[in-house]
Each structure stands twice: as structure tokens, then as C-alpha cells.
Amino acid sequence: MDGKSILGILLLAASQGTWLELAAEGADEAAAVVALAALVERGFGEA
Amino acid sequence: MEIRGLGVSPGIAMGEALLMEREAVPVFRLLLPPEGVEAEVQRLSRAVTASRTQLEAIKERLSREIGALHAYIFDAQLLMLDDPLLLDRTVAVIREEHVNAEWALRTVSDQLHALFEEFGDAYLRERSTDLDDVLGRVQLNLAGAADAPSLSRLPGNRVLVAVDLTPSEAAALDWERVLAVAAEGGSRTDHTAILARSLGIPAVVGLQDATRRVPAGALVVVDGDRGVLVVEPSVRALAGYRQAQERERVERSRLQETRSLSAVTLDGVAVRLLANVEFPEEAATARSFGALGIGLFRSEYLLGRSRQWPTEERQIEIYRGLLEQMGNEPVTVRTWDVGREDLAPGGPSSANPALGERALRLLSRDPAPFRTQLRALLRAAVHGPLRIMFPFVGGVADLRAALALLDESRDELRRAGIPFGDDVPVGLTLELPSAALTADLLAPHVDFFSVGTNDLIQYLLAVDRGDPRLAPLYQPLHPAVLRAIKAIVEAASRAGVPLALCGEMAAEPLHALLLLGLGVNDLSMSPGSIPKVKAALRGARSEDARRATSAVLDLPTAAEIEALAREMLRSALSVADETHDDPFAEAGGSGGRETAD
Numbered sequence: 001m002d003g004k005s006i007l008g009i010l011l012l013a014a015s016q017g018t019w020l021e022l023a024a025e026g027a028d029e030a031a032a033v034v035a036l037a038a039l040v041e042r043g044f045g046e047a
Numbered sequence: 048m049e050i051r052g053l054g055v056s057p058g059i060a061m062g063e064a065l066l067m068e069r070e071a072v073p074v075f076r077l078l079l080p081p082e083g084v085e086a087e088v089q090r091l092s093r094a095v096t097a098s099r100t101q102l103e104a105i106k107e108r109l110s111r112e113i114g115a116l117h118a119y120i121f122d123a124q125l126l127m128l129d130d131p132l133l134l135d136r137t138v139a140v141i142r143e144e145h146v147n148a149e150w151a152l153r154t155v156s157d158q159l160h161a162l163f164e165e166f167g168d169a170y171l172r173e174r175s176t177d178l179d180d181v182l183g184r185v186q187l188n189l190a191g192a193a194d195a196p197s198l199s200r201l202p203g204n205r206v207l208v209a210v211d212l213t214p215s216e217a218a219a220l221d222w223e224r225v226l227a228v229a230a231e232g233g234s235r236t237d238h239t240a241i242l243a244r245s246l247g248i249p250a251v252v253g254l255q256d257a258t259r260r261v262p263a264g265a266l267v268v269v270d271g272d273r274g275v276l277v278v279e280p281s282v283r284a285l286a287g288y289r290q291a292q293e294r295e296r297v298e299r300s301r302l303q304e305t306r307s308l309s310a311v312t313l314d315g316v317a318v319r320l321l322a323n324v325e326f327p328e329e330a331a332t333a334r335s336f337g338a339l340g341i342g343l344f345r346s347e348y349l350l351g352r353s354r355q356w357p358t359e360e361r362q363i364e365i366y367r368g369l370l371e372q373m374g375n376e377p378v379t380v381r382t383w384d385v386g387r388e389d390l391a392p393g394g395p396s397s398a399n400p401a402l403g404e405r406a407l408r409l410l411s412r413d414p415a416p417f418r419t420q421l422r423a424l425l426r427a428a429v430h431g432p433l434r435i436m437f438p439f440v441g442g443v444a445d446l447r448a449a450l451a452l453l454d455e456s457r458d459e460l461r462r463a464g465i466p467f468g469d470d471v472p473v474g475l476t477l478e479l480p481s482a483a484l485t486a487d488l489l490a491p492h493v494d495f496f497s498v499g500t501n502d503l504i505q506y507l508l509a510v511d512r513g514d515p516r517l518a519p520l521y522q523p524l525h526p527a528v529l530r531a532i533k534a535i536v537e538a539a540s541r542a543g544v545p546l547a548l549c550g551e552m553a554a555e556p557l558h559a560l561l562l563l564g565l566g567v568n569d570l571s572m573s574p575g576s577i578p579k580v581k582a583a584l585r586g587a588r589s590e591d592a593r594r595a596t597s598a599v600l601d602l603p604t605a606a607e608i609e610a611l612a613r614e615m616l617r618s619a620l621s622v623a624d625e626t627h628d629d630p631f632a633e634a635g636g637s638g639g640r641e642t643a644d
Contacts, residue, residue, distance in 0.1 A: 002131065004131075005131055006126040006127055006130055007130045007133060008130070008132055010163075010171065011132075011162050011163075013165075013166045013167070013168060013171050015168045015170075
């Protein structure tokens with residue numbers, strides 16, 4: 001799923017407890033994955 | 048393939064199907080020529096740009112007025128708007144299927160919706176409302192564009208295949224560009240059906256899933272006589288339909304000829320043939336069938352589905368419209384003929400509504416709606432020969448109450464300095480046995496009588512006319528009915544009150560001739576029956592009709608009356624048999640048509 005597609009993300013139907021696999025490619029790929037994982041861990045700031 | 052429905056406007060037409068889907072705005076499926084595809088992609092792109100500008104403006108305004116937090120909703124919508132899952136796929140559908148942007152967008156949104164539906168999580172499922180909002184906005188921007196297809200700007204000469212048409216859509220539709228209408232929803236009495244009949248455009252409704260089952264651009268035949276939609280007919284079937292269509296054209300031109308003929312018997316007695324109508328749009332139909340006015344306008348139509356009494360101004364507009372459409376021929380408006388159960392469905396009602404609280408009997412409960420209607424009628428009468436008719440009058444006491452209210456209304460208008468027709472003829476429907484038996488007592492109070500045979504027969508014979516099991520007992524030629532009409536004619540004639548008759552009895556040539564024999568020269572019926580009755584009258588001698596009537600009046604049963612009258616009036620009736628009830632009737636019954644299912 002393309003992370004830039006909001007519909008794509010929605011269509012993952014990832015409710016709490018769903019396993020997510022993050023992948024990134026590019027110059028800052030490692031930093032991007034760490035940042036995204038942290039975002040999920042924080043509950044997107046909503047918790 | 049043949050899809051069965053209900054024919055609501057007769058006739059046959061064939062052509063390429065133009066599909067219309069129900070959206071916030073109607074969505075048509077149009078096939079584009081290959082060279083038009085890139086322009087369509089551009090059109091989509093302009094609509095998306097317009098949508099983006101609007102969303103950004105909304106977001107900006109919200110953050111200013113309510114705070115940035117709520118504006119985030121529109122961030123999500125803006126992201127959806129540019130989402131490749133939506134935009135790229137829509138462009139792909141336009142390019143691959145050569146369809147218009149509206150349809151492509153709809154196809155993609157259907158696919159996305161199907162995915163959303165699968166979500167187990169209600170919270171996630173509800174996110175589809177944001178998507179709907181975005182899609183609706185893009186559709187509106189596509190529709191708002193000057194080059195969008197719309198009901199008033201359709202490609203010409205197509206058969207419109209729709210889910211349904213709302214009254215406003217039916218009004219907006221450019222009917223001249225439509226060969227026929229096929230719809231999934233609808234009924235015989237909705238506006239689409241009435242407009243189609245008035246304009247002579249074949250229409251079939253109740254066609255289940257038609258918009259899904261008809262491929263865009265397919266050749267279809269709408270057979271309004273049999274109530275079917277034929278999709279991609281065989282060559283032989285198509286030839287059969289072409290012949291039927293040609294027969295219709297010939298019939299129609301024959302109708303045009305009878306329209307201008309007058310209804311005069313061989314021995315020179317003139318009969319006035321008028322129309323019973325329920326919807327204002329039917330006035331045009333009435334004229335096309337040669338009606339010399341409207342003998343009965345059933346004003347209850349104005350209550351509509353909402354069961355709301357219409358305002359005075361709205362009524363004036365409708366009554367004035369009727370007068371204008373009838374070109375200075377008289378228009379008789381029957382005042383509210385509704386039962387209490389019609390006004391509040393499910394509310395308190397009588398065990399026997401036909402004998403219950405209805406029409407003028409509601410006046411003592413609440414005179415306001417009657418007052419409004421009478422004021423509207425009086426005011427509309429400045430525009431032409433309007434006549435007011437009170438239904439369901441059971442005797443002089445009822446009539447006095449109605450006339451008193453009419454006088455009050457006149458006084459009110461006069462005091463307020465509002466112009467109104469001062470000399471509007473006022474009459475009543477003779478439909479209750481109590482009124483028929485006291486016609487002589489009622490006569491001094493009115494300017495005209497109209498015998499309402501539909502109800503008179505029901506009440507005289509105690510036969511519910513809505514009950515199909517009793518249909519054989521509903522006998523217009525029952526001796527009691529003929530005697531009652533005879534007594535009414537005599538009372539009216541003695542009092543010098545003009546007499547008319549409105550009811551489907553008048554639509555039957557044999558009955559119409561007997562009514563002429565009884566001395567009724569003013570008949571109002573459904574518009575489509577006028578040519579047939581006119582033909583019978585033109586082929587008859589009034590002297591023969593009178594002789595037949597006096598011969599049958601003493602016979603004991605309806606069956607014997609009918610047999611003798613038919614025998615005595617044979618020659619005039621054979622003329623009527625050659626004239627069809629309806630100009631398209633023959634086409635429907637023709638054989639030699641085959642349809643592949």
C-alpha cells in the first residue's frame with residue numbers, strides 16, 4: 001500500500017492490534033521507518 | 048432480453064439507450080468518441096482543481112472561525128481528492144472505457160465503496176462519508192461546468208433509461224430530445240407519466256434494475272402499450288416494432304382529424320364533450336383530444352403526497368394556468384373532495400370512509416382550507432370562465448353552509464379591495480341519492496348541476512366501486528340509475544338549471560347515446576375517450592337515441608336494457624367501434640412481433 005494514499009491507508013482497515021509492516025526506500029529510508037513506527041507507537045498522538 | 052414493467056404512456060419508440068443514474072446530481076453514462084477522451088480527462092482535472100480551491104477556502108474559513116482542529120477534517124478530504132486511488136483510476140476508466148468523467152468517477156467510487164463495506168470496524172466504515180463528500184463535490188463541479196450533460200441538455204434522439212425521475216427532473220427534462228422514457232421507479236399517476244402521456248412520448252416504469260441491465264448505447268425498444276423494454280431486439284422483432292410505429296403514426300393523424308370535428312348528431316343535435324382531469328398537465332391532453340373545456344378538475348391533486356393544503360397563491364397559479372391552457376373554454380373546479388383518512392393517513396377514520404367524514408362534511412370541523420380554496424377560485428376567475436362545483440352535497444342544508452362560506456369569502460375580498468370574479472357560476476355534483484331526490488329543492492340555489500355518475504351509481508346500488516369482486520354489480524344501466532338520471536334531468540329542466548354529467552359512464556358510447564336520449568347534452572369524461580364518443584354521436588340520430596331510451600326505461604334489469612339498447616343503436620355503435628379509445632391502442636394488440644428473452 002502506498003503510504004502517500006490516504007484511501008490506501010484507510011483501506012488497510014488497520015484497527016487496534018493489527019500487525020503493520022513498514023517499508024521505505026530512499027536516502028532517508030531508515031529514519032523514515034523509525035519515525036513512522038514511533039508515530040504508530042504513540043497512537044498518532046490521539047491516546 | 049425483455050424487461051417487463053408498467054406501460055404508463057402508450058406508443059412505441061426505439062433508439063439508443065441513454066442511461067441516467069441517481070446521484071446528488073443526475074449522472075449519465077455517455078460513450079465518448081476516441082478523440083474526445085483527452086478533453087474529458089481535462090474536464091475532470093478542472094473539476095478537481097475547482098474542488099480543491101473550494102475545500103481550501105472552507106478549511107481556511109473554518110480555522111479562522113472555529114479553530115484549526117476542526118479544519119483537519121478538510122485536510123483528509125484534500126488528501127482524498129488528490130489520492131491516486133481515486134484520481135488516477137478515474138482517469139484510467141475514462142481512457143479505457145471511453146466514458147464521461149461523471150460515469151468514470153461513479154465507477155471508481157462504487158469500487159471503493161465496496162471495499163469500505165467490507166470493513167468489520169464501524170468507525171472505519173464511517174470514514175466513507177468523507178469520501179462521499181469529496182466525490183459529491185467533484186460531481187457537482189463537473190455538472191456545474193458549462194459543457195456538462197444535463198436534463199435540459201441531452202444528446203438528442205435517445206431513449207432515456209433512468210432509475211426514476213423526480214417531478215423537478217421531469218420538469219427540467221428537454222422532452223423534445225427524448226424518444227421514450229424507461230424507468231425503474233414510478234407509477235401511472237406520477238408527473239413523469241402524466242407529462243409523457245400529455246406529450247405523446249411512450250413511457251414504461253417499474254422496470255426492475257433497468258439501468259444495470261441495459262448496456263450504455265444499446266438499441267432498445269420502449270413498448271408503452273405492452274409495458275415492456277426490449278433490449279437489443281432481433282432483426283425480425285425490430286421490423287415488427289417499426290410497422291407498429293407506422294400504424295400509430297397513421298392513427299395519430301386520424302385523431303388530429305377528429306379533434307376539429309364537432310360532436311353533432313346526424314339530425315343536428317350538438318353535444319358538448321369535456322374532459323375530466325386530475326393534473327394540470329392533462330389540460331394539454333384534453334385539448335389534443337378535442338375537449339371543449341374541463342368539466343371536472345379534481346382539485347385534491349393539489350394536496351400532493353405531503354397532504355398539505357396548498358396556499359391561496361399557489362392555487363390561483365394552478366387555476367389560472369388551467370384557464371390559460373384551455374384557451375377561454377370553461378374550467379369547472381370541484382372543491383376539496385377528500386376524506387378525513389386522506390388528510391391524516393393512519394389517523395382516526397370512519398369504518399366506512401365513503402359514507403364518513405369527507406368533503407363538505409369536514410367544513411364544520413375546520414373551514415379554513417375551504418375558505419382558502421374559495422378565495423383562490425374567486426380570484427382566479429378574473430382570468431377566465433371558471434366555475435365552482437361543490438361535491439358530496441346531501442341536501443339544501445349542506446349547500447347553504449357551503450354557499451354561506453362562499454359569500455363570506457366574497458365579502459372579505461371586496462372589503463380588502465382584492466379583485467375577483469363576481470359572476471362565477473356555482474354548482475354542485477349530484478352524486479348522493481339524497482341530492483338526486485331533492486334536485487328540485489337544490490335548483491334555486493345554484494347555476495348548474497353536474498351528475499357525478501361514478502359515485503351516484505355506487506351509492507344508489509350500494510356497490511363499492513373500488514372492490515373488483517363487486518364489479519359485475521356496478522351497473523351504469525341499472526334501471527335505478529337511469530330513473531335517477533331521468534328524474535334529475537326533469538327537475539333541472541323545470542327549474543331551468545343547466546345540467547352536465549361527469550363520470551366514466553359518459554365515456555362508453557352506448558351509455559353516452561342513452562344519456563343523450565335522456566336529455567343530457569353536456570358530457571365530461573377522461574380525455575382519451577372523447578374521440579370514440581364523438582364518433583358514436585356523429586353516427587347517431589338523437590331521435591333514435593331518444594326512442595331507444597324510452598324503450599329501455601321500463602325493462603327490469605341492466606342486462607336486458609343493454610341488449611335492447613345495443614340492438615336499437617347498432618349502426619351508431621359500429622362507427623364508434625372503428626374509432627379507438629386511445630390513438631395508440633391498435634399498435635399494442637398487433638401480432639407478428641417476436642422478442643428474444
